[in-house]
Amino acid sequence: MSLSVDIRHQFPGLDLNVAFEAPTGVTALFGPSGCGKSTTVNAIAGLMRPDSGRIVLDGRALYDSDRRIDLPPQARRIGCVFQDARLFPHMTVAANLRYPARFRKGAARDFDRIVEMLALGPLLNRRPSTLSGGERQRTAIGRALLSDPQLLIMDEPLAALDDARKEEIMPWLERLRDEVQLPILYVSHSVAEVLRLATTVVLMQKGRVAHSGPLTQILADPELAPQLGAREAGALITGTVEAREADGMVRVATSAGPLLLADLDAQPGQMLRLRILAHEIILSREAPVGLSALNVLPATVTAVSDGLVQLKLGDQKALAQVTPRSVEVLGLTPGTPCFAVIKSVAMARS
Numbered sequence: 001m002s003l004s005v006d007i008r009h010q011f012p013g014l015d016l017n018v019a020f021e022a023p024t025g026v027t028a029l030f031g032p033s034g035c036g037k038s039t040t041v042n043a044i045a046g047l048m049r050p051d052s053g054r055i056v057l058d059g060r061a062l063y064d065s066d067r068r069i070d071l072p073p074q075a076r077r078i079g080c081v082f083q084d085a086r087l088f089p090h091m092t093v094a095a096n097l098r099y100p101a102r103f104r105k106g107a108a109r110d111f112d113r114i115v116e117m118l119a120l121g122p123l124l125n126r127r128p129s130t131l132s133g134g135e136r137q138r139t140a141i142g143r144a145l146l147s148d149p150q151l152l153i154m155d156e157p158l159a160a161l162d163d164a165r166k167e168e169i170m171p172w173l174e175r176l177r178d179e180v181q182l183p184i185l186y187v188s189h190s191v192a193e194v195l196r197l198a199t200t201v202v203l204m205q206k207g208r209v210a211h212s213g214p215l216t217q218i219l220a221d222p223e224l225a226p227q228l229g230a231r232e233a234g235a236l237i238t239g240t241v242e243a244r245e246a247d248g249m250v251r252v253a254t255s256a257g258p259l260l261l262a263d264l265d266a267q268p269g270q271m272l273r274l275r276i277l278a279h280e281i282i283l284s285r286e287a288p289v290g291l292s293a294l295n296v297l298p299a300t301v302t303a304v305s306d307g308l309v310q311l312k313l314g315d316q317k318a319l320a321q322v323t324p325r326s327v328e329v330l331g332l333t334p335g336t337p338c339f340a341v342i343k344s345v346a347m348a349r350s
């Protein structure tokens with residue numbers, strides 16, 4: 001399943017002209033305030049009509065200005081979750097969850113599975129006013145899923161929550177990404193949310209798509225990574241938990257070699273997304289000896305730009321933040337073999 005968007009729209013302060021594809025998984029729409037993220041998702045949801053273009057979901061035209069197609073929101077099969085949960089206050093959680101089934105036959109058949117997935121069972125008889133912000137958002141996500149959607153739109157779903165509530169709801173969003181085979185469009189200002197959830201990123205600027213592609217590729221691109229926030233740039237590396245060592249450290253196999261992680265609650269065989277920040281990598285031309293850092297991987301320089309060195313680590317790319325002086329002293333040019341000393345590795349969730 002995938003969503004294809006190619007639309008244009010003029011507002012007094014916005015000249016919107018965006019085109020991108022959102023495959024199954026989480027596609028983050030990321031960009032500064034006012035760049036047109038909400039306008040784009042509102043057009044996709046059918047809440048505003050763009051001046052021209054096409055929006056196609058799984059081969060079905062939702063909007064096509066040439067063919068005069070403009071499906072109403074309820075016919076688009078899109079579940080929406082906004083910053084405020086927008087639940088019906090006079091209804092219980094169960095009634096809120098069952099509401100979309102009134103309009104779509106068969107939509108309620110997944111009720112038990114979705115209640116279980118989002119752990120909504122204990123809340124079913126409560127009214128929204130008695131729920132925490134996180135519980136309300138979980139209910140809103142459940143209700144969106146129970147409309148039997150072909151696309152889920154989440155517009156800043158965590159923005160109204162404090163950090164503790166955000167932390168509480170994140171694992172549910174990760175579960176959603178991994179278990180629900182749908183494209184999920186996720187609008188956010190938060191780099192941390194994008195790094196943790198996104199599989200694809202659409203970087204927007206002033207009504208245009210500056211770049212779109214897999215998150216792993218954007219993070220390891222010295223030109224693009226700074227647009228996500230330079231401090232956050234680096235790498236997102238996938239690995240598989242191999243074993244827990246006698247000292248409690250967990251050994252994770254990656255295509256570049258093994259990494260050791262502390263304080264990790266993970267089982268052998270489990271796949272992990274690991275995040276390495278650009279400033280956590282030190283480069284050495286020789287294999288380092290007598291270092292306290294545990295994780296040293298062989299690498300090859302693939303590009304150098306503005307204090308960021310792009311490396312090939314196994315079959316993946318990573319960025320290291322290196323001063324221009326070190327680039328010169330170490331002679332780091334494309335093709336140079338080196339060693340990446342990784343000071344710390346974190347699960348992508350932290």
Ligand SMILES: Nc1ncnc2c1ncn2[C@@H]1O[C@H](COP(=O)(O)OP(=O)(O)OP(=O)(O)O)[C@@H](O)[C@H]1O
Binds near residue numbers: 014033036040
């Ligand atoms: N209905 C409207 N009428 C006129 N201008 C609008 C309308 N909706 C949005 N705009 C303008 O379009 C621009 C983009 O707004 P939009 O909400 O899409 O941005 P955004 O990227 O989602 O921003 P934020 O991150 O702050 O939510 C803004 O300048 C806004 O004032």
